[in-house]
Amino acid sequence: MAAAPGAARSRFVVVGGGIAGVTCAEKLAMEFPSEDIFLMTASPVLKAVTNFRQVSKTLEEFDVEEQPSSLLEKRYPNIKVIQSGVKQLRSDEHKIFTEDGKEYMYEKLCLCAGAKPKLIFEGNPYVLGIRDTDSAQAFQKNLAQAERIVVVGNGGIALELVYEIQGCEVIWAIKDKAIGNTFFDAGAAEFLIPKLSAEKREAPIQCKRTKYTMEGSEEKERPIAASDKLGSALGPDWHEGLSLKGTKEFSHKVHIEILCEVKKIYLQQEFLQLQQTSLAFPKEEKNVESDEVLWPVYVELTNGKIYGCNFIVSATGVVPNVTPFLAGNNFALGEDGGLKVDKHMHTSLPDIYAAGDICTASWEPSPVWHQMRLWTQARQMGWYAAKCMAADTLGESIDLDFSFELFAHVTKFFNYKVVVLGKYNAQGLGLDHELMLRCTKGQEYVKVVMQSGRMMGAVLIGDTDLEETFENLILNQMDLSAYGEDLLNPDIDIEDYFD
Ligand SMILES: Cc1cc2nc3c(=O)[nH]c(=O)nc-3n(C[C@H](O)[C@H](O)[C@H](O)COP(=O)(O)OP(=O)(O)OC[C@H]3O[C@@H](n4cnc5c(N)ncnc54)[C@H](O)[C@@H]3O)c2cc1C
Numbered sequence: 001m002a003a004a005p006g007a008a009r010s011r012f013v014v015v016g017g018g019i020a021g022v023t024c025a026e027k028l029a030m031e032f033p034s035e036d037i038f039l040m041t042a043s044p045v046l047k048a049v050t051n052f053r054q055v056s057k058t059l060e061e062f063d064v065e066e067q068p069s070s071l072l073e074k075r076y077p078n079i080k081v082i083q084s085g086v087k088q089l090r091s092d093e094h095k096i097f098t099e100d101g102k103e104y105m106y107e108k109l110c111l112c113a114g115a116k117p118k119l120i121f122e123g124n125p126y127v128l129g130i131r132d133t134d135s136a137q138a139f140q141k142n143l144a145q146a147e148r149i150v151v152v153g154n155g156g157i158a159l160e161l162v163y164e165i166q167g168c169e170v171i172w173a174i175k176d177k178a179i180g181n182t183f184f185d186a187g188a189a190e191f192l193i194p195k196l197s198a199e200k201r202e203a204p205i206q207c208k209r210t211k212y213t214m215e216g217s218e219e220k221e222r223p224i225a226a227s228d229k230l231g232s233a234l235g236p237d238w239h240e241g242l243s244l245k246g247t248k249e250f251s252h253k254v255h256i257e258i259l260c261e262v263k264k265i266y267l268q269q270e271f272l273q274l275q276q277t278s279l280a281f282p283k284e285e286k287n288v289e290s291d292e293v294l295w296p297v298y299v300e301l302t303n304g305k306i307y308g309c310n311f312i313v314s315a316t317g318v319v320p321n322v323t324p325f326l327a328g329n330n331f332a333l334g335e336d337g338g339l340k341v342d343k344h345m346h347t348s349l350p351d352i353y354a355a356g357d358i359c360t361a362s363w364e365p366s367p368v369w370h371q372m373r374l375w376t377q378a379r380q381m382g383w384y385a386a387k388c389m390a391a392d393t394l395g396e397s398i399d400l401d402f403s404f405e406l407f408a409h410v411t412k413f414f415n416y417k418v419v420v421l422g423k424y425n426a427q428g429l430g431l432d433h434e435l436m437l438r439c440t441k442g443q444e445y446v447k448v449v450m451q452s453g454r455m456m457g458a459v460l461i462g463d464t465d466l467e468e469t470f471e472n473l474i475l476n477q478m479d480l481s482a483y484g485e486d487l488l489n490p491d492i493d494i495e496d497y498f499d
C-alpha cells in the first residue's frame with residue numbers, strides 16, 4: 001500500500017506497552033531482525049518479563065519489571081517505541097492516529113491495550129480502583145489516613161488487599177457465599193480464613209486426611225462446586241514495595257459481609273440528612289450497635305446494612321480498553337467487551353491481531369483451558385500473536401500453541417503458594433463431576449476435580465509438590481478410576497505410581 005505523505009509506516013505495529021505488547025514486539029523483532037517494529041504506548045514506562053522460568057510443561061513464573069523504553073530499544077535495536085496514545089484506527093486504510101497528531105501505516109497490527117478496572121459507582125471520588133502504579137500509589141496515600149475502608153469484589157485484587165492491609169478496619173463485601181470465588185470454592189475459603197486474623201492463627205496439624213466425595217454426598221465436608229457460571233497493569237508482588245498501612249496499630253481486622261452488593265453510597269451530608277444509622281465494626285460477629293463516629297462516606301449494602309468508611313475499593317474486575325479502536329471499525333466483540341480473536345489471535349478485521357487483557361479468546365478451547373486476564377496469559381498470547389503474524393506474513397501455517405492446552409496459574413494468596421490447574425473450580429462441568437480433597441489445617445489444601453475417572457482440574461494450596469504430576473494427569477487424561485482415594489493418599493508417593 002502507498003504511504004500517505006507524512007505518515008510513518010512499518011510492516012509491524014504493536015499497540016500497548018504492557019506484558020502482551022512488549023512480548024509481541026520482542027518476538028517480532030527476533031523473527032524479523034531487518035524490519036522496524038513500532039511499539040506504541042500511552043504509558044512512559046514499559047513492562048518487561050524478566051527471570052522467566054518454565055516451572056513445568058505449562059506452569060511458568062517470571063518477574064515483571066517496569067523499564068524505560070530506551071532499555072527495550074537497546075536490547076532490540078529494530079524496535080522503535082513511540083510514546084503516545086492511539087486515539088483512532090482506520091482499519092480500511094491500515095492507519096492509526098496518535099494523540100500527538102501523527103499517523104502511522106501498518107501492514108499487520110497487534111492491539112495489546114490491556115484493560116481498566118470496572119468500577120462500581122464510577123465517577124464517585126470515594127471509589128478507588130487499582131490497576132497501575134499511579135492508582136496503587138493513590139490507594140496507598142488514602143489508606144495511610146484511613147481507619148476503615150470497604151473492599152468490594154471477591155477476585156484476585158480483593159484477596160491480596162484484605163490480607164496485606166494492616167492497621168485499618170476492612171469491611172469486605174462479597175456477592176458470594178465464600179471468599180475468593182474466582183480462584184476457590186467454599187472449602188478452600190474455609191482453609192484460608194484463619195489467616196485473616198493473625199491472633200487466631202492455628203498451629204498446623206500434622207496428620208493429613210484424604211477424602212473422596214461426590215457432589216450431593218457427605219454434606220458437612222463437601223466443598224461447594226463452583227456454579228457455571230491507562231497504564232499497564234501491575235506486576236507480581238506489586239504491594240511489597242508499598243506500605244499498606246492505615247492509621248491504627250492492629251494487624252488484620254477484617255469483617256466479611258457475604259451475599260451482598262453495594263446498593264447506594266452516601267456522602268456524609270446526604271447520610272446525615274437521611275438520619276440513617278451506621279454500623280460499628282462488628283466485634284466477634286455480635287456487635288451491631290451504631291457507630292458514633294462520623295465518616296466521610298457511607299455504604300449501604302443490599303442486605304440492608306450501612307457502614308461508614310473513609311473510602312471504598314472497587315476490586316470488581318476489568319473491562320478491555322477497546323474504545324479508541326471501535327469508531328468506524330466493525331470489530332466482533334466478546335460478551336466481556338474484548339476484541340474477539342480466533343485461534344491465530346486474529347480479530348474479525350483483516351491484518352489486525354490482539355493479545356492480552358484486551359482480547360476475548362473465541363476459539364473452541366481445549367476442555368481444560370479457559371481464558372483469565374492474567375499476566376501469564378498476556379505473555380503467552382503476545383508471544384503467540386507475534387508467531388501468527390510472522391507465519392501469515394511468510395505464508396506458513398501454525399498450530400495453536402501448547403500453552404493453550406491446559407490452564408495453569410501459580411500465584412500467592414494469604415502467604416500460601418497457590419497453583420490452579422485446568423477446570424480447577426469445575427467450571428463448565430455442571431454437576432457431572434466429583435471432588436477429592438486432602439487438607440491439613442494451616443498447611444495445605446489439595447482439591448482435584450474428576451470427571452468419568454479423569455482428572456480435569458486441581459487447586460493446590462501450600463507446598464504440595466503435586467503440580468507436575470497433576471499437570472501430567474490432566475494433560476494425558478488417563479483413566480484414574482482404579483486408584484480411588486490413593487490418588488491423594490499422602491503415604492503413597494504418587495509419582496512412583498505413574499512413572
Ligand atoms: C493489582 C493487580 C494485580 C495483579 N496480579 C496478578 C497476578 O498476581 N498474577 C497474574 O497473572 N496477573 C495479575 N494481574 C493481571 C495482569 O497484571 C494483567 O492480566 C496483565 O498485566 C495484562 O497485560 P496486558 O499487556 O494485556 O495489559 P496492560 O498491562 O494493561 O498493558 C496495556 C498497555 O497498553 C497501553 N495502552 C492502553 N490504551 C492505549 C492506547 N489507546 N494507545 C496506546 N497505548 C495504550 C497502556 O499504557 C499499557 O502500556 C494483576 C492485575 C492487577 C491490576
Ligand SMILES: NC(=O)C1=CN([C@@H]2O[C@H](COP(=O)(O)OP(=O)(O)OC[C@H]3O[C@@H](n4cnc5c(N)ncnc54)[C@H](O)[C@@H]3O)[C@@H](O)[C@H]2O)C=CC1
Binds near residue numbers: 262374412
Ligand atoms: N494473584 C493473581 O493471580 C491476581 C490476579 N489478578 C487479576 O487482575 C485482574 C483484576 O482483578 P480483580 O478486579 O480482582 O478482578 P477479578 O475478575 O479477579 O474479580 C472480580 C470480582 O468482583 C466481583 N464483582 C463483579 N462485579 C461486582 C459488583 N458489581 N459488585 C460486587 N462484586 C462484583 C466478581 O464476582 C469477582 O469476585 C483480574 O484479571 C485478576 O485475575 C489480580 C490480582 C491478583
